[in-house]
Amino acid sequence: MQQGQRCSFLVFRLAPLACVPLLVGCVSEQSTLHPAGEDAAAIADLFWVMAAGTVVIWLIVMGITVYAVLGRKRPKTERFADRFILIGGVAFPTITLAALLIFGLALLPDWVRSDRPDLRVHITAEQYWWRVAYEMPDGSLANTANELHLPAGQTAEFVLNSTDVIHSFWIPNLGGKMDVIPGRTNLWRLKPTEAGVYRGVCAEFCGPSHALMAFPVVVHEPDGFEAWLAGEAAGVEERRGHALFVSTGCGACHAVRGTSADGAVGPDLTHFASRRTMAAGTLPIAPENLQGWLVDPSHHKPDVRMPGYASLEETERDALVSYLLNLE
Amino acid sequence: MSKDNPVIAEIRRETGSGTDLWSVIISPSIWALHFLVCYVSAAIYCQKLGRDAPLSDIRVLVIAVTVLALGGISWSSVRLWRVHDRSLTDDDFEYEHNTPEERHRFLSHVALMLCVLSAVAIIYVTIPMLYLDSCR
Ligand SMILES: [Cu+2]
Numbered sequence: 001m002q003q004g005q006r007c008s009f010l011v012f013r014l015a016p017l018a019c020v021p022l023l024v025g026c027v028s029e030q031s032t033l034h035p036a037g038e039d040a041a042a043i044a045d046l047f048w049v050m051a052a053g054t055v056v057i058w059l060i061v062m063g064i065t066v067y068a069v070l071g072r073k074r075p076k077t078e079r080f081a082d083r084f085i086l087i088g089g090v091a092f093p094t095i096t097l098a099a100l101l102i103f104g105l106a107l108l109p110d111w112v113r114s115d116r117p118d119l120r121v122h123i124t125a126e127q128y129w130w131r132v133a134y135e136m137p138d139g140s141l142a143n144t145a146n147e148l149h150l151p152a153g154q155t156a157e158f159v160l161n162s163t164d165v166i167h168s169f170w171i172p173n174l175g176g177k178m179d180v181i182p183g184r185t186n187l188w189r190l191k192p193t194e195a196g197v198y199r200g201v202c203a204e205f206c207g208p209s210h211a212l213m214a215f216p217v218v219v220h221e222p223d224g225f226e227a228w229l230a231g232e233a234a235g236v237e238e239r240r241g242h243a244l245f246v247s248t249g250c251g252a253c254h255a256v257r258g259t260s261a262d263g264a265v266g267p268d269l270t271h272f273a274s275r276r277t278m279a280a281g282t283l284p285i286a287p288e289n290l291q292g293w294l295v296d297p298s299h300h301k302p303d304v305r306m307p308g309y310a311s312l313e314e315t316e317r318d319a320l321v322s323y324l325l326n327l328e
Numbered sequence: 329m330s331k332d333n334p335v336i337a338e339i340r341r342e343t344g345s346g347t348d349l350w351s352v353i354i355s356p357s358i359w360a361l362h363f364l365v366c367y368v369s370a371a372i373y374c375q376k377l378g379r380d381a382p383l384s385d386i387r388v389l390v391i392a393v394t395v396l397a398l399g400g401i402s403w404s405s406v407r408l409w410r411v412h413d414r415s416l417t418d419d420d421f422e423y424e425h426n427t428p429e430e431r432h433r434f435l436s437h438v439a440l441m442l443c444v445l446s447a448v449a450i451i452y453v454t455i456p457m458l459y460l461d462s463c464r
Contacts, residue, residue: 094448101452105459187379187464 030199032172036219038191039175042107049103053096111189117157121148125160125167125180125202128209128301129267129280134229142233143255145267147275148217149232151225152195160186168204171217177203192219199281208302214281232271235259241323244316248309256327266306272327279304290321351408352439355401359446362397366390366453374463381463394454398447405443411436 028034035041076084122141124131132148133141148171150156160169162182169188170177173196178188202213220228235258242259245251251261257270272278275285282300283289293300294317296308309317373386411433 090444098452098455101455102459105456108459110461111464 028173029197030172030201034173036192036194036196036198037171037174038193039109040173041193043176046104046107050100057096109189117189118154119151119156120159121150121156122159122161123148123169123180125162125169125206125213127164127207127303127305128202128213130213130215131267132215134233136229136233142229143257143268144232144271146215146277146280148200148215149225149228150190150192150217150219151222152192152219153222155189155191158188158190160188165206166204167202167206167213169200170203171198171200173198174217174219179204195219195221195224197276201281209304212280212282212301214277216276216281218276236270236327239323239326241319241326244319245323248312248316248320250320253306269324269327273325274328285325287321287325290324291317294320349435351404352435352442354404355439355443355446358397358400359449362393362450363453365393366457370457370463377463379462379464383457383460383462387457390454390457394450397450401443401447401450405440408436408440408443 032040032043033047035044120135122131122133122135124133129146130148131143131145133143136142158169158178160178160180161184162180164182166182167180168177169180171190174190174192178186180186196219198217198219200215200217202210204210206213218228236256238259242256242261245254245256246261251259251263253263253265254267254269255262255264257268261269267280273285277283278285278289279293279297279301283293294309294312296310297304297306298308309320312320369389370383370386373383374381
């Protein structure tokens with residue numbers, strides 16, 4: 001390959017990579033640079049300050065480099081060279097890093113557990129989905145899964161636990177992330193400021209379907225949240241398809257509150273059809289996706305902890321799908 | 329006057345020939361001790377008193393240990409500074425001769441640089457303590 005060819009080959013190969021940051025910047029539902037929460041706003045500020053500082057330092061270093069190559073070749077004294085290294089190479093980085101350290105430390109959240117949060121949500125991470133349980137005013141827990149709802153302008157505390165391996169709980173638009181560690185309860189607080197729909201993710205590699213372990217985050221105006229939570233906490237009636245749901249064994253793993261299905265192995269499905277996604281942010285809720293999921297869940301999510309139901313009659317799967325789609 | 333006069337500077341400069349490795353490792357050792365004391369005491373304190381405990385007591389300890397550590401490093405630096413009398417990077421650096429005198433000066437120079445590094449590291453370890461309020 002000739003020099004020029006190789007060069008254009010490289011450019012063509014690598015050009016799409018250069019676009020990645022631009023693309024990421026465009027998707028605002030999972031971006032700390034489009035803050036919708038107090039912590040995310042602080043992180044975004046830190047990012048912009050550091051980015052600006054980086055540009056300035058880069059320009060200075062490049063300026064010096066260009067000067068060194070193209071500038072007039074006049075010998076400098078050894079003393080000047082020593083001073084130059086001492087100031088530019090020792091004093092400047094030390095002071096800059098200390099300033100950044102102080103700036104970063106000042107951003108650390110300073111709450112203590114005795115400040116009561118407005119809402120407490122228990123999050124349990126499992127390969128590869130999220131249990132979500134809201135603490136109700138009377139102390140009981142309203143169980144659901146794979147989607148998080150929060151009121152804007154209020155502080156939510158997350159009680160984070162894992163049942164298997166280390167995961168990490170991260171909603172970039174709202175704030176930083178917190179590891180979710182088996183055998184340990186980590187506490188984390190976020191204060192969303194703007195209503196909207198965002199995307200939370202697992203941010204610690206946890207297995208083959210790690211990238212398929214996300215959850216939509218819906219930030220409501222406070223009244224909207226109260227109404228949503230009341231609806232979510234309520235159960236549903238036993239509808240057509242319930243008997244099949246139980247007899248095929250789904251009910252042994254999945255709970256549909258208000259009915260006799262009370263399994264606790266997989267996600268609570270009580271209001272499944274009101275969610276925005278299925279299988280932890282993996283697919284949109286649609287009949288064909290549910291069909292495919294029941295035939296072979298591991299086709300959509302490798303290593304998934306749900307068996308396939310390819311052995312069922314097509315009509316039975318259809319009946320289950322319409323049962324699921326009625327769970328509003 | 330005496331500063332600029334190379335002859336006088338040469339006379340005032342401490343000359344020696346020791347290959348005193350203690351002077352080289354003393355400042356990193358102080359750094360290591362400081363690090364251990366800060367982290368271990370904070371860990372024990374927080375384990376005993378829980379996540380919400382205020383850090384005020386341990387902060388006093390960390391600041392006290394920092395003052396001690398920086399004092400030790402200053403003492404070592406002053407001693408080393410005498411060896412070559414002038415700037416951190418003295419003009420008369422030349423380590424091309426395999427003589428005891430040069431070895432002594434070279435080691436002292438290295439030790440002095442390590443003093444600077446250790447002092448910076450100790451300050452960096454201490455800064456967070458000024459900003460954290462609770463064990464969380
Ligand atoms: Cu995970």
